Amino acid sequence: MNFFSALTQHAFLQHALLGTLLASLACGVIGSFVVVRRISYLAGGIAHAVLGGMGLAFFLGHSPINGALIGALVIAVIIAAISGSERLNQHEDTVISAMWAAGMSIGIIFISRTPAYNIDLISYLFGNVLMIADHDLWRIALLDSVILTFTAVCYRQLLVLCYDREFAGLRGVRVRLLNTLLLCMIAITVVILIQIVGLILVIALLTLPAATARLHAPTMLVMMALATLFTAVISSGGLIIAFSYDLPTGATTALLAALVYLLALALRRQ
């Protein structure tokens, strides 16, 4: 069946498409910050360590996605404290790697101890946008509005923080607080994207469309707008391909993001 005729008939496809479009907003805006600050490794740490929170919530019989949200925020605050600490600063990369591994391990242990092993969890690892329900859409919309409000209110301060952190401090910006809040926004975005592409592929969608946008964007605002547009096109494209050829959506989306980025890079070289 053709994707577009199926779209008119099936609510789950409409939810999936709406979910990817809503997620594109957070992804384009926050992904741009991740790319210009060159903290994709840090964002990757948050994305993977989130499995600890999901596993724990799963074990206790709560919703894994709520566990992911709480876990992601906790990890973001810890990582912000590490990158602000003079004593640990030198070892930031290694500390993030340790948390990355520890978070995933905790998640795996809790999942193995949960009596009724649930197939749902696999869909959080690899993503299954076709499972997005009504209440998921509302949650994504709510988290989107948190992110957009934060970015609009703190835009000037965020820009100088990313461009020249030292100068931001000199101009009275509360650098550590703002940095912690930015990492929390990354955490929220990660949780949104887990439902679209799964936690293993979150980093692809968070960074690749923004990196593609950066190749052409003269300013941060243009970069955010382009990154949002690219994410929307790539993730709905991934959904269409996955539906048409019966492939996993997370993988087709991430692969498409990588191909678009590499193609844009190659074309720019000429």
Added chain:
Amino acid sequence: MSAIISLKQVCFSYRHQPVLEQINLNIDSGEFLGIVGPNGGGKTTLLKIILGLLSPTSGTVTVLGTTADKARTRLGYVPQFATFDSAFPISVRATVLQGRLGCATARWRYSRHDHAIATRVMEETDVAALERRPMAALSGGQRQRVLIARALACQPEVLLLDEPTANVDPDHGESIFELLQRLHRQMTIVLISHDIAFISRAVTSVACLNRTLVRHPVTAADSCASNHLYSIPVNRIDHATCLHNGGNE
């Protein structure tokens, strides 16, 4: 003349490695002080202590009659551009406006007043024609001017510059030198550089820093350079044009 920046017995160590030892320095209002010294001699560290970005291990720092921490928004700082991401997507005007943070009159966005000041300092530093250009499209000298404009946008009482002629071709270095001389009529300037020839033409006094600090009147900069800073003799330093700005106020 009164000292607007005063350091007494300031020491700074990084991981038990002394970087600055027993620094005593008074900078007077209206002065144009050049700080020279070899790489690793502690020049940037000294500037960051004055800005309140680093706290001294011991000693006291007084800036504009208060602590360095409280005075920092009244200082204009021009960092080395080399430490920046030169491909960052930001326009010239947006960069200059960053200097208005902390004195911005509007809460959510830059006000008309902020924009007017940004326009004025861009004209002063000769980058007004570039205001819509992305920073990534500028030359080294143009970027340096934009960073000076950003520092001026906060209407500082003192301007501190870290190696303003590094990564700038000689022609642009010359015009930055002229710009700083013009700005010196309005404010106190502290400049660090390893380029002794540049410094000795522009400044009213020189301090030589290699862990310890020695001050000289500008005409003695060569002896300081050869004896104190570098263990090997420095060939010759041209002071031909330094005399006319030797006596300031």
